[in-house]
Amino acid sequence: MILIDGKKAAAELREELKQEVLQLKAKHNKVPGLTVILIGDMAPSQIYVRNKEKSANEVGLKSEVIKYPEAVEEKTVLDKIEELNKDENISGILVQLPLPKHIDKQKVIETILPEKDVDGFHPMNVGNLSSGYESSVPCTPLGCYLMIKKIEPNLSGKKAVMIGRSNLNGKPMAQLLLKENCTVTITHSKTKDLKAECLEADIIVAAVGIPELVKADWVKKDAIVIDVGINKTEKGIVGDVAFDEVSKVAKALTPVPGGVGPMTIACLLKNTIECFKRSQK
DSSP, X not given: OEEOOHHHHHHHHHHHHHHHXXXXXXXXXXXXXXXXXXXXXXXXXXXXXXXXXXHHHHHTOEXXXXXXXXXXXXXXXHHHHHHHHHOTTOOEEEEOSSOOTTSOHHHHHHHSXXXXXXXXXXXXXXXXXXXXXXXXXXXXXXXXHHHHHHHOSOOTTOEEEEEOOOXXXXXXXXXXXXXXXXXXXXXXXXXXXHHXXXXXXXXXXXXXXOTTOBOGGGSOTTOEEEEOOOEEETTEEEOSBOHHHHTTTOSEEOOSSSSHHHHHHHHHHXXXXXXXXXXXX
C-alpha cells in the first residue's frame, strides 16, 4: 500500500511555488499578495490562519492577517473586503470560516471579487468550475485531486465515489474528476446502500465527518482512498476511514492527520499565485 504523505506532497508543491514566485517577481517586479480576515478567537481557526501565514511567507508571497473581534459589525467586514477588492497589491482575499452567527456567510463570499476569491466559493467560480471554464477551485478538493493524480496520472474511465455532497468538498471534487473523464457518484446521508456504492469505486473520497465510517469490506482491492475527515474521538484525531483495516486492501491511502490538511494550505498559495497571474494578463 502507498501511504499518501500530504506533508511531503505539500512541501514539494511549496518548493515549486517558491520558484514560480521568484520568476513572477523578476518579470513583474512584484509578488502575489494574500490577505486573510480572521473574526473572533476560535482556536482551530487561529492555528489554521497561522499556518497559512507561515506557508505564504515561506514561498515568498506578501501576506497579511486582519483580525476582528467576534462582535464586529457585518458592515465593517464588508467595507474592508470592498477596500481590499480595489487594492492592486492584493491578489487573493480569504475570510476564515466559520463566521459568527450575526454575519451572513453568503454575503461575505459574494462581496469578494471572483478574481480574488482564493477559496473558490464565489458563485461565479462555482459556476465556472462546473462549466469547465477557468476558475479558482476550493483548496481541499484541489489538494485531493493533485494527490490522486500523483498516484494515478490517467483517471479516464475510473469510477469515483464521493461520500459527502458539501459545497466545500463533495461537489467541487466531483467536478474535478468529471473533467478527468471519471464516472462520478456523489453519495450522502440519504444514499440507500453506501457500502455497495463504495465497493464499485476505483477512487473513494470520504468527507462526511463520521469517524471511521469506511471499513475494509467497503473498499475493493487496489482502490485509491482519500480521507478528508477530521474527527475528535477518545482515541484522538481520526478520519472518516478506518485506517488500519483499509490500509490492508487499498492501493493508496491518506493518513489523518498529515494527509489532506497540509495540501489544502499549499493549494491556497497555488490559488493566490494563479489569481495574480490572471490579473497580470
